[in-house]
Amino acid sequence: MRGSGAGSPTSRRSEVALLRHVILDTSAFIQGYNLSTDEEYYTVPEVLDEIREDLGRMRYEGARASGRLREVSPEKKWTDELEAKSRSAGEAHKLSLTDRQLLSLGLLLKSEGKEPTIVSDDYSVQNMAVRLGFNFVSQATKGITKVINWGIYCPGCRRKFDAPQEDNVCPICGTELKRKPRRG
Numbered sequence: 001m002r003g004s005g006a007g008s009p010t011s012r013r014s015e016v017a018l019l020r021h022v023i024l025d026t027s028a029f030i031q032g033y034n035l036s037t038d039e040e041y042y043t044v045p046e047v048l049d050e051i052r053e054d055l056g057r058m059r060y061e062g063a064r065a066s067g068r069l070r071e072v073s074p075e076k077k078w079t080d081e082l083e084a085k086s087r088s089a090g091e092a093h094k095l096s097l098t099d100r101q102l103l104s105l106g107l108l109l110k111s112e113g114k115e116p117t118i119v120s121d122d123y124s125v126q127n128m129a130v131r132l133g134f135n136f137v138s139q140a141t142k143g144i145t146k147v148i149n150w151g152i153y154c155p156g157c158r159r160k161f162d163a164p165q166e167d168n169v170c171p172i173c174g175t176e177l178k179r180k181p182r183r184g
Ligand SMILES: [Zn+2]
Pocket: 154, 155, 156, 157, 158, 159, 170, 171, 172, 173, 174, 175
């Protein structure tokens, strides 16, 4: 949870040294996220496509029109890097296109020397955010407190795997693999 920031728009340009770079996902617009003057906001265009609620769309479009919300589509360089890192973390198949774009945007911001904070209620996004060295803020849930290491197993033949498999399918029997948090 964040404190209540000044929600009203301001004409004063804020050049605060400790500006937080906040990436907003779909839930931030649906639930409402108070824009604060000491934060800079980013999102990806795919988020707007996901917002069905009028109020959520108004929040998005209002923030964009005020110039406070920057819509950025990360280049392939960043989506490729995210793809590789989410695969090795076993999260690749859990992330939607929007999730991947948001996390790729975080990689882009980090490359510019910024410390991205992702506002997301999605556990896989939060887990990847921690792995990539981003901060995250959860609005509806408490959020994860540590990085989850997923154990991958086959519900068909009961084999266990240390690493994600091609197409998330058991190479022995072809069953779709499942995963559970590994202990410790
Ligand atoms: Zn199997």
